Amino acid sequence: MMTSPSRPQTLAQKLIARAAGRSHVAVGEVVTCHVDLAMFHDSSGPRRLKPMLDELGAEIWDKNKVVLVLDHYVPAQDADAKQIVQIARDTAKQWQLPHVIDSEGICHVVLPERGHLKPGMFCVGGDSHSPTGGAFGCYMFGIGATEMLGVCVTGQIWVQVPRTLRMHWSGRLQHGVSAKDMMLHMVGRFGMNGGQYQAVEFAGPAVRALSMAERMTLSNMSAEMGAQAGLIAADETTLQHLRGIGVAPEHLAGAEQWFTDEEAECEQQDFDASTLSPQVAAPHSPANTRDVSEFADVVPNIAYIGACTGAKLEDLRAAASVLKGQRVAAGVQLMVAPASAREQAHATQEGVMQTLLDAGATVLPNSCGACAGYGATFPEGSTVISTTARNFKGRMGPASVNVYLASPFTVAASALRGRISDAREVLA
Amino acid sequence: MTSRAFDNARVWRLGADVDTDALAPGAYMKHGLEVIGWHCLEAVRSDFASGVREGDVIVAGANFGIGSSREQAAGVLRHLGLAAVIAPSYSGLYFRNAFNLGLLLLTCPEADKIEEGERMGVTFEGDTPLVIRANGQRLACAPIPEFLMDMVDAGGLLPLLKQRKPA
Numbered sequence: 001m002m003t004s005p006s007r008p009q010t011l012a013q014k015l016i017a018r019a020a021g022r023s024h025v026a027v028g029e030v031v032t033c034h035v036d037l038a039m040f041h042d043s044s045g046p047r048r049l050k051p052m053l054d055e056l057g058a059e060i061w062d063k064n065k066v067v068l069v070l071d072h073y074v075p076a077q078d079a080d081a082k083q084i085v086q087i088a089r090d091t092a093k094q095w096q097l098p099h100v101i102d103s104e105g106i107c108h109v110v111l112p113e114r115g116h117l118k119p120g121m122f123c124v125g126g127d128s129h130s131p132t133g134g135a136f137g138c139y140m141f142g143i144g145a146t147e148m149l150g151v152c153v154t155g156q157i158w159v160q161v162p163r164t165l166r167m168h169w170s171g172r173l174q175h176g177v178s179a180k181d182m183m184l185h186m187v188g189r190f191g192m193n194g195g196q197y198q199a200v201e202f203a204g205p206a207v208r209a210l211s212m213a214e215r216m217t218l219s220n221m222s223a224e225m226g227a228q229a230g231l232i233a234a235d236e237t238t239l240q241h242l243r244g245i246g247v248a249p250e251h252l253a254g255a256e257q258w259f260t261d262e263e264a265e266c267e268q269q270d271f272d273a274s275t276l277s278p279q280v281a282a283p284h285s286p287a288n289t290r291d292v293s294e295f296a297d298v299v300p301n302i303a304y305i306g307a308c309t310g311a312k313l314e315d316l317r318a319a320a321s322v323l324k325g326q327r328v329a330a331g332v333q334l335m336v337a338p339a340s341a342r343e344q345a346h347a348t349q350e351g352v353m354q355t356l357l358d359a360g361a362t363v364l365p366n367s368c369g370a371c372a373g374y375g376a377t378f379p380e381g382s383t384v385i386s387t388t389a390r391n392f393k394g395r396m397g398p399a400s401v402n403v404y405l406a407s408p409f410t411v412a413a414s415a416l417r418g419r420i421s422d423a424r425e426v427l428a
Numbered sequence: 429m430t431s432r433a434f435d436n437a438r439v440w441r442l443g444a445d446v447d448t449d450a451l452a453p454g455a456y457m458k459h460g461l462e463v464i465g466w467h468c469l470e471a472v473r474s475d476f477a478s479g480v481r482e483g484d485v486i487v488a489g490a491n492f493g494i495g496s497s498r499e500q501a502a503g504v505l506r507h508l509g510l511a512a513v514i515a516p517s518y519s520g521l522y523f524r525n526a527f528n529l530g531l532l533l534l535t536c537p538e539a540d541k542i543e544e545g546e547r548m549g550v551t552f553e554g555d556t557p558l559v560i561r562a563n564g565q566r567l568a569c570a571p572i573p574e575f576l577m578d579m580v581d582a583g584g585l586l587p588l589l590k591q592r593k594p595a
Contacts, residue, residue, distance in 0.1 A: 030573070043457065043498075044497065044498070052586055055586070055590070056586070056589055056590060056593065057593075058589075058593075073458070080458040080459070081458055084458060125497075126497060127496075127497050128495065128496045128497040128521060130497075141521075142497040142521055143497060143521070143524060143525075144497050144498070144499030144502070144521070144524065144525035144528060144529075145499050146499055146525070146528040146529055146584060146585050146586060147499075147524055147525065147528045147585065149585065149586065149589075150528070150585050150589065153589060158575075191491075192445060192491060192494045193490065193491040193494060193517060193519060196520075197519070197520025197521075197523070226491070226494060226519055226520065228520055228521075285445065372454060373449065373453075373454030373455065374454050374455075374457055374458065377454075377455070390449075390495065392447045392449045392450070392495060393449075393450070393471050393472075394449055394450070394453055394471040395449040395454060399471050
């Protein structure tokens with residue numbers, strides 16, 4: 001018998017087994033799971049789903065389990081974008097969706113911010129950075145619009161039970177080094193498909209020491225490793241955070257069961273956070289990563305702090321700690337697009353926004369902005385240092401734009417000095 | 429099974445790590461597949477969009493389709509009439525999207541042997557696809573589960589859901 005409940009399982013197996021209504025699932029088998037929550041946005045959502053649902057004469061299986069976020073085409077830059085946004089708003093009304101978050105931030109940040117994600121859930125998102133939900137002990141992954149149609153109609157989706165690639169981080173990050181550096185390092189080491197569409201799990205003392213925002217950065221960029229999900233076991237940090245944002249205790253009951261059993265089979269990789277330097281990914285791949293010191297002769301003309309990956313409150317604080325009382329170098333334009341309105345409001349209260357403004361920042365709307373490349377992008381020939389997740393050729397502007405990916409610390413330090421710089425030197 | 433087979437397909441060779449921004453550039457994402465099709469792969473292979481014909485195949489290096497969840501990156505290849513994509517590996521997200529849109533992806537460890545412009549075919553032995561090269565060489569591909577081939581046969585998940593809809 002392979003269904004003994006006492007058989008050791010990975011976190012991924014436990015989450016999938018629960019959603020499949022089973023006591024145990026085996027790696028490699030294909031199972032059908034019940035979806036606890038489906039998130040889609042203005043680009044992947046109504047404009048694609050509505051015509052297909054209408055064609056089928058079908059309705060959403062459970063409107064309470066659906067969250068619509070308007071973040072990709074807002075604020076609308078032209079008539080086409082305006083129409084896409086209008087379709088999303090009209091459809092939300094017509095479908096009477098109870099959970100709509102309109103122009104208040106990026107889906108992967110506002111979804112957990114509103115308490116939609118709790119440990120143990122099985123979720124899908126109509127966006128590739130949906131693994132971000134893994135930071136909350138959820139099995140969450142990205143799907144396309146047609147597959148989302150399948151979920152909307154049936155409330156179910158198939159998965160092949162993944163192997164678990166366990167990224168074990170010992171030690172402790174130095175001040176000025178962050179989760180983004182850990183992730184760029186891992187993507188550089190394993191490549192953009194190193195995750196092989198399996199489950200990556202982040203573990204070890206250095207991961208447990210991270211805040212929820214930093215954990216979200218790890219899970220978020222699991223997408224750049226080609227993993228299906230990027231999981232972190234729920235712990236006291238998770239629960240404290242969720243209680244803090246008002247999640248009711250009954251929704252957190254049993255959260256402590258969502259971890260990988262000691263004896264479960266994993267492929268473990270070991271890292272030492274103490275010796276990690278800030279990392280930079282050169283154009284045009286997030287896997288093109290090396291230590292920051294190797295880029296000292298790169299002179300950016302734009303420093304961009306934005307996206308679900310790199311513009312949460314903690315990211316803004318990191319940038320402000322580097323820029324405090326100073327102005328960016330001549331010839332560098334600093335742009336800040338806070339990931340959500342709430343995060344921005346907190347940053348304003350704390351004086352973080354003022355610090356960034358005093359340093360010369362231009363503040364942009366709480367949306368995907370230049371990172372998605374759907375609307376306003378960077379001008380021809382720009383050299384950009386950015387807190388975002390992807391630097392593919394032609395993504396954030398014309399093919400002549402060169403984007404270097406780095407942490408908010410590194411982006412701020414580079415803006416300050418006018419060349420790619422190590423924030424540890426500024427913070428020292 | 430024979431309906432899934434094809435021959436005399438013209439090969440477009442691409443390198444490794446072809447990303448979804450190259451297949452469906454963000455600047456055109458607000459438009460439909462026709463406009464996206466005019467710009468498909470323009471950042472990596474500028475002669476593709478204007479030269480591709482119904483029944484052609486793309487043969488690429490590893491990690492085809494990395495990046496975004498935008499399924500237009502798969503839909504545009506069906507729109508342009510591609511018979512299949514053949515590569516040693518795919519982004520998992522792209523793989524799901526392709527079958528959901530009825531685009532056949534063949535996972536072929538020896539795809540690198542296939543040459544630009546060559547005429548090749550595909551046949552099936554059970555659930556295992558085989559590439560038949562112009563020189564007669566046969567290259568085995570990973571088996572494709574039946575429920576995914578059903579989507580290819582139906583033309584994607586939407587037509588399949590329609591077929592299965594209770595009357």
